[in-house]
Amino acid sequence: MGVIFESNYTLPGSDQPLANARIAHANTWYAGGTIAASSTATDFFASGPNNSLTYEKWKPTSATATWETDLGSPKAIDYCAIAAHTMGTNGNTLEVEYWNGSAWAGVIPSTAIGDNMPVFCIFEPVTAQRWRISISNGTAPEIGVIRFGAAMQMPQAIYGGHSPLDYGRMTRSQSAYSMSGEFLGRSKQRGWLEASFDWTHLTRAWIDTYWKSFQKAAESEPFFIAWRPEDFSEVGYCQAERVPAPTSMSIGSYHSVNVAVTARAYD
């Protein structure tokens, strides 16, 4: 499904353009909230989506369900990111809401989820303590990761030469032939996704403010990336292959950086 925008989304004045990547990493999301789910199936865990492990999942007992995190205090939130889910396969619709003190208010309207690609919901910042997703329609899905936070916004867009993450399929295929050359079968093994992101003309001031935080987060945990949300819906739940270090471009204070990632494949 990828990127989902709030209805009538208006880019906040101080935000970077939507041609620029949005990254949700461990130093931007709020973990440690108190989790409550409307129901949880046997052998699944309500707390599962609150860590980065994709195999410890929450599954409700019915398709109409909610999963809530109480952050303990009001936080400014502008994204909800979801990975390792089956909402596409299960034919679900998704809604993202916050508690406004008297009722649940939607930031992402009820949206049909077409596939199992990670979801990156982008909305105007709202400060609230309690956040939840609401599932409806279809059959009960499984969800491995749910994160709420304020995204890191890259100050530059990615230009030519980028191979979209969703097409970087690391699939091994093998054919079999008989002694006389007849085709006997073909096997495949779908592994992960691979891509590389390159940014240039990042100022030293921006790097000092934002990049180190990302580096430290990426050392420990996966992150979400929507590389060009304005035009392309690809969203990846990625691991950095190595700690992405900026390199001086010898043009004033500008730096460039390359981030090579592997991402969880879903189809």
Added chain:
Amino acid sequence: MTKDLAGREVVQVVEIEQPFCSLVYGNNPCTAQGTDDKKCYNTYATCQDQDNFAASTLSLYFTRGNVADQNISGVTYAIPSLVSVSTSPTRINLSSANKSASGLGNRASVKIKFKDHPHTDKRVDPYVDGRSWDPYLRASFWSKWFARNRYRQNITVKVYEGYEGEALGAMTVREYVWDSFTGPDADGNVVVTAKDILAKVEERKALAPVASPGKLHTNIASGTSHVECNSATESDYPATGTLRIGSECMTYTSRANSANGVTFSGLTRGTDGTTASSHSAGDTAQQCLRYTTQRTDDVLADLLENYAGIPSTKLDTANWATEYDSFSPSVTLTALITKPTGVNQLVSEISEQSSSYIWWDERDALVKFKVISGLNVAPDILTEESHILDGSLSFRDLPDQRVSQAWVYYLLDDVTRSITDAENWKAIQISADLNAEGDNEYGEKSVREIFARWLPSDALAVPLANRTLTRYVDVPREARFRLDAKDRTYWTGDTVRLSTDMEVDAFGERRQATYTIIQAEEVVPGEVVEYMAISATAFGKIYRIMAAGSGDYPGAATAGYTDAYIGNSAGVLSDGEICARIT
């Protein structure tokens, strides 16, 4: 296209059935008491009330975490830490013909490599929510698991293989018993080794009869009719039976606890070819194991279940009985085993002397039994066009297994002496094909000696000698080949015919020779299966005498496989096929 043809995607799941207490900490009948941090992990090693440990199992599933692994019906919680599964398959030793291998063949085993990782203790710790620490930050999954599961020897390990979309229950499953592990190593890998259940038959583990504890309390003379043994009670011996003291066997009709241990009465001294003699205090009174005119399948079941400790649920005894009744009902076994002997050795002897074999079918999780016999069902034909993978087929002769003379020793003279000493046998049956030893054929003799303590009569020993000669007078051939996974239903113990230009007769026609698969291994899981097979053409074919009035031979394509049509004087049918022969 079906799942196992184009676009197939293999799913591999490992299941470890970890022993797990079914009780809740501190709830009756569990008497353990402690704070949340002190609670056990429902394993025996961490149990605080072991008298009330209620054994059950907890299934832990592991996958590689590929796309196809992400949603397997029947698996709700799978840890994606599986790195590789390496198998070493069962290899049958047909009738113990391969003297350089164990009579039981090779044991199947599997090495499973896991990547170690932090873990939240979900699933493995029933009380995780009450702990005061975050288990994800404490040690690794396997280091914690090993500490909590110190007693692992009877853990069942299963390897499932299927294709994307298949439910776990529909996948092929192979079952093993935990053997050992290594790691975690410096790279964070753990390797678990598991073996097939017949590993329990290995010599150091299984002996029959069991060693007896009783020792003579006093000296006894050659005519004494009762003896008392200390260091034992009556429960150490059956109510009636046979004892071996020194080189003498004696039967007893009763035994009872007595002042100094257990006393045996109603002795008949010097039985089974031995001589009554005096014995000294302290000599061991060893219980003997006697079988008298028993079915092969029954003896094997007794040895495996009662002496090797293999659960009866793992013995396919109903089909064993059918196999025995169908193909060797005339073979009965009689023997007296006078000292603890490896079950491995005894089963090997029985295999050779009854022309049968057993093996662990890891797919069906059963020990299977088969009699070497003629075929009564037409085997499938595997061709180089439709089945055999390119570059995978090879043949080799096995000259070590050729037999020009079969010597079967029978009627043991003294059951307490060595059975491999030719001087200890009263009779020998020799079947020979002297032509095969001539210069125009193999040019040398090849003798196979069989010390047949289980077949104490002419009626049993003579057919064994003849059978052995017939089956091995020509050099057996071994074929190795690989099949695509679409044909992976063929497995160990199956018989097939191979149709290939690599094996032809003198006129260049394909022989379509018959082979019995003695080893099968999925060398690339879900993709490629590698086979080793031994020629079985000499095992013959079982014909059915046809009813009076049956029609003429209709040709090979439509004639029943076992129908015995009358051929011409040259033994050939109207289309050149060889007709049935009564020999």
